[in-house]
Amino acid sequence: MDEGIKKVIVDCSGGADQALGLAYAAACREELEIIGITVSEGNALLADAVGYTLDMAEFFGLSVPIASGEAGREREELPLQRISILPEDFPKGSAKDVGKPAWELLHELLEREEGVSLVAMGPLTNLAQLLERYPESKEKIQEILLVGGAGCESDVTMAAEYNFYLDPDAAKKVLEAKIPTVLCTLDAGLYAGLTRSQICKLGQMGGPAAQRLSDLLVRMMEYPVYQVQPRIPVLGAMPVMYLVHPEIFSGEKLAAYVDCSRGICRGRSLLDRRYLLDEETLHVKVLWKAQATAFQEHLIEGIFALDEILL
Numbered sequence: 656m657d658e659g660i661k662k663v664i665v666d667c668s669g670g671a672d673q674a675l676g677l678a679y680a681a682a683c684r685e686e687l688e689i690i691g692i693t694v695s696e697g698n699a700l701l702a703d704a705v706g707y708t709l710d711m712a713e714f715f716g717l718s719v720p721i722a723s724g725e726a727g728r729e730r731e732e733l734p735l736q737r738i739s740i741l742p743e744d745f746p747k748g749s750a751k752d753v754g755k756p757a758w759e760l761l762h763e764l765l766e767r768e769e770g771v772s773l774v775a776m777g778p779l780t781n782l783a784q785l786l787e788r789y790p791e792s793k794e795k796i797q798e799i800l801l802v803g804g805a806g807c808e809s810d811v812t813m814a815a816e817y818n819f820y821l822d823p824d825a826a827k828k829v830l831e832a833k834i835p836t837v838l839c840t841l842d843a844g845l846y847a848g849l850t851r852s853q854i855c856k857l858g859q860m861g862g863p864a865a866q867r868l869s870d871l872l873v874r875m876m877e878y879p880v881y882q883v884q885p886r887i888p889v890l891g892a893m894p895v896m897y898l899v900h901p902e903i904f905s906g907e908k909l910a911a912y913v914d915c916s917r918g919i920c921r922g923r924s925l926l927d928r929r930y931l932l933d934e935e936t937l938h939v940k941v942l943w944k945a946q947a948t949a950f951q952e953h954l955i956e957g958i959f960a961l962d963e964i965l966l
Contacts (some may be wrong), residue, residue, distance in 0.1 A: 661687050662769075663895075664692070664778075666775045668697025670699070671889075683957060689717055689719055714863075715965070720753045722760035723752055723835055758781060761782070772800060774894045775802065775803075777821075779801065779822060784825075798837065798896035800895075802844075802893060804926070806840060811922070814923040838911060840895050847945050849901070849955075863963070864958060864961045900953055910939070911925070911941065912926075
């Protein structure tokens with residue numbers, strides 16, 4: 656394999672934006688090699704998220720091992736009802752879960768491969784369990800690119816971003832591991848989205864993959880929270896986009912923490928710039944903005960390219 660191709664493990668939890676991210680990763684075959692996929696509970700209950708991910712992976716031509724994590728332990732405390740956005744007509748494939756826990760697959764892949772980047776699109780439960788069971792694994796991870804946290808924005812509560820809120824203890828453990836990390840915040844996500852016109856054209860002009868992804872995003876457009884926004888956010892595509900096109904993002908290295916309390920600030924990301932810290936000592940790069948037009952162009956071109964690969 657070309658030495659310039661980055662090896663990637665994707666950790667996801669269902670959702671239209673994560674389908675876009677997985678599809679874009681599958682399209683960037685000259686830059687990325689997906690070597691495995693793990694699934695956590697997040698945008699859907701675990702069983703739905705696993706089935707959804709298996710179907711997506713097969714539909715996008717990904718023949719890689721897939722493993723699932725644990726069902727949520729605090730489901731009754733979630734402030735929003737989880738909705739599985741898997742359409743009834745999404746083709747049911749023959750892809751299978753490898754039958755081992757997500758952290759076990761992560762450990763095996765990291766032991767076998769070198770220079771692996773972990774792309775986490777949902778809650779960080781699986782990564783935290785990996786670090787808890789195999790603390791030595793952190794030396795094998797080249798970098799973690801995750802969707803989580805916020806500076807000025809929030810979504811699930813007035814203080815917290817969804818992924819960090821679902822499992823703040825996991826987010827805390829991952830950030831404290833001192834692994835080089837890129838934090839794709841909700842703030843940057845405001846720039847990382849597609850317009851309604853682009854979504855419709857994606858379905859009208861593209862092949863099977865583009866049409867399926869357009870259908871998923873059209874369903875998202877029906878949610879009240881998105882009806883007033885100029886762009887439909889596709890946060891799951893951000894970490895993949897950063898791997899391939901880091902030049903379209905801007906951010907800074909900061910000290911990063913997570914509030915794990917049981918109060919109203921549970922899950923809040925604390926991004927500290929109070930002190931003039933040496934950037935060499937900081938391991939978390941926080942992304943604040945993305946060039947919206949460039950993000951849209953790269954993503955749409957990637958989806959059309961994926962259709963050409965699949966056809």
